[in-house]
Amino acid sequence: MAIEKHTTPVFKKDLPDDSYKIQPLPQPTGAYPYHLNLSEVTAVAPDARKLVFHMVGDTGNVTDPRSQQLVVNAMARQFKGDLTDKERPKFLYHLGDIVYHHGQAARYARQFFEPYRNYPGPIFAIAGNHDSEVDPEDANPYRSLDAFTAVFCDTEPRIVPFSNGAERKSMTQPNVYWTLDTPLATIIGMHSNTPKFGSVSEEQRQWLISELIAANAQRPDKAVILCVHHAPYSADTNHGASAYMISLLEGVFDQIGIRPDVVLSGHVHNYQRFQKHYANGSLTYIVAGSGGFSELHSIAATDDARFTADSPLLKDVDLVTYNEAAHGFLKISVEKQPDQGLLITGEYYAMPHPDDVAGDPQASLSDRFQINASV
Secondary structure, eight states, rough: OOOOOOSSSSEEEEOOOOGGGGOOOOSSOOOOTEEEEETOOOSSOOOOOOOEEEEOOOOOOOOOTHHHHHHHHHHHHHHSSSOOOOOSSSOOEEEEEOOSSSSSGHHHIIIIIITTOOOOOOOOOOOOHHOOOOOOOOOOOOOOHHHHHHHOOOOOBBBBBTTSSOOOOOOBBBBEEEEEEEEEEEEOOOOSSSTTTOOOOHHHHHHHHHHHHHHHHHTTTTTEEEEOOSSSSSOBSSSSOOOOHHHEEEEEEHHHHHSSSSEEOSSSSSEEEEEEEEEEEEEEEEEEEEEEOOOOBBBOTTOOTTTTOGGGGGEEEEEEEOOOOOEEEEEEEEEHHHHHHHEEEEEEEOOGGGGHHHOSSEEEEEEEEEEETTT
């Protein structure tokens, strides 16, 4: 008999309070409002008609790196072949949890620099909860996000001392929450700290409001993409949805009357696509946290008493599709359509399990969605 799965987000019951895990943020390395222009880190000026890039989350792995490497190899292959420059991916945007389990510098060589040695493009990132955590038993004391900022928030590109001599240099993001400016999209990246369901300071909340207002002023010429590691909506059995993140984001959207075109997250180790319905439209929420960590999270069964879908916070949200059984990644494109504005196209590519294949298998298209960013 087939197991009936939830078709909406769920909340996990009887959750402990882990707000004690919240860590202070490092000082910004750039000037407010923490913007980085894509043209500053790419050798070729981005095309003004179409922008293509990868997104992936939760790639770190402490046990079996094979799934992570298959995902990286498949993304790298999409740079090759008979592609015009307009069709070629320009960068990877990482949705957090780059290394497990406590963000140590010593973990980056094996879990980041080595797997991505052949990835041709720049890599941007927001930090996940594991990147932000601190191991109190580590023999070499460090602060939250010390290693992450050395890799991604440097003041100039340079060889990272703990990269084991990797050619990939540090990135120059101006802060752990920041905005990437591109010709066709404004990509706002939040930092949601270490608790299981996220935490955002009032200072960052006010920054988010300002960034959404500024990005909205550039519509319809630019799409607005919001990224945050902790997924607001989820139907998985490990986390479930985050009441905190839902209240935070939906509260901001309601306060200023502005919503992004899409919200993307990691944290949950699978792929899920949700549609949140409003009186005046809808918003796509994506979970893409299946980038390599060995354990994948399944969708909750409707008869599992540990979960509930009965909450006003989950009203009018549908789980459109999901992939709970395969690692994978997203390829996103934002294209200027003649007389039709901007079209966002998302493709989720899934990989077979390493035990089921030999060699370096191709990725298969598992989901495809489109968003008219001008509506």
